[in-house]
């Protein structure tokens with residue numbers, strides 16, 4: 001395992017200033033999330049929802065009418081406004097997540113990324129063979145390329161007024177590599193997966209290169225005020241368990257260790273990190289993810305296809321879990337939502353250990369805002385521990 005001396009501290013304007021920045025923030029009033037992420041069986045589960053700022057909210061769509069997606073990400077006042085929208089609307093949310101996107105990392109590496117209304121992300125010049133790697137920026141200065149995100153975080157901490165903690169995030173290297181090689185979303189992952197078979201060595205080099213930018217980006221987010229972190233490996237489930245262990249997990253472990261080690265070097269107390277490896281549900285994979293000391297991940301996000309009691313058996317008690325309501329439960333109507341929240345909360349309580357309630361994937365655009373509110377209310381009610 002790497003030691004702190006191997007990591008270069010990124011060039012960030014807040015490296016020496018983080019204590020001052022931190023002291024300027026109002027005190028945190030709701031620390032349920034942070035306690036659950038430390039392994040506490042909290043009085044009820046903290047709840048937040050992936051993509052809680054987004055297309056199901058009319059106030060989000062209103063802002064999007066006059067600003068492009070990346071303009072929203074890159075303008076700190078807008079990113080902060082969008083992050084606060086769900087917090088203002090739903091007092092029952094226990095966390096906020098900064099408004100941005102995982103694809104800002106390929107942008108920082110020099111790739112063009114467009115967000116097309118009906119298609120999602122499009123990267124017009126994907127990396128098809130190792131010779132294309134020379135097109136990527138060699139030394140990425142995250143402060144220069146992504147400083148807007150750090151600014152948005154500091155602004156948002158002030159806007160939150162201590163109501164709930166703020167989560168920072170990045171995409172995992174494999175998921176980012178998939179977008180970079182495919183040029184957008186994919187059903188078959190033809191290009192990115194063929195890299196793993198044809199060019200295993202170059203794939204690992206690319207994954208490490210992406211991981212370095214991700215780690216620097218996460219350090220910058222923490223120094224700017226993020227109180228917890230999440231790494232999104234949305235396409236982990238496309239890999240065989242072997243490929244997950246060989247290609248996807250090592251750069252994720254590199255990220256968490258690099259982040260924790262740099263923060264320690266800077267005298268920062270550190271933050272908990274969650275890994276959401278969607279679909280990486282083989283029992284052997286859960287075993288690999290079971291010890292935070294080894295992986296650097298304190299919490300694992302689960303998708304909705306697994307049962308928390310079973311996962312707890314595979315991972316043991318050292319790691320906290322987050323999840324894992326089926327996102328389509330939000331189309332289930334009031335009664336359907338309540339029944340499912342009651343049922344799954346019982347499974348979670350039976351599983352034991354730290355539980356952060358969430359959906360097993362992002363909230364979808366057609367959800368009615370009032371159904372999201374009802375879902376949160378039900379989690380508050382049924383996740384209470386006796």
Ligand SMILES: Cc1c2[nH]c(c1CCC(=O)O)Cc1[nH]c(c(CCC(=O)O)c1C)Cc1[nH]c(c(CCC(=O)O)c1C)Cc1[nH]c(c(CCC(=O)O)c1C)C2
Pocket residue numbers: 049050051052053054055064069097098099100101102103115117119120121169185232234362
């Ligand atoms: C609101 C939003 C986001 N990204 C996209 C949108 C909708 C686009 C729009 O308004 O036009 C496009 C946007 N961005 C992406 C996609 C493709 C994947 C998809 O369709 O969900 C789209 C349409 C890529 C992306 N982006 C993200 C992931 C990982 C999580 C996941 O698996 O959904 C991925 C894969 C992360 C992400 N993306 C976003 C956040 C911050 C806000 C929050 O969570 O409340 C986060 C954490 C924000």
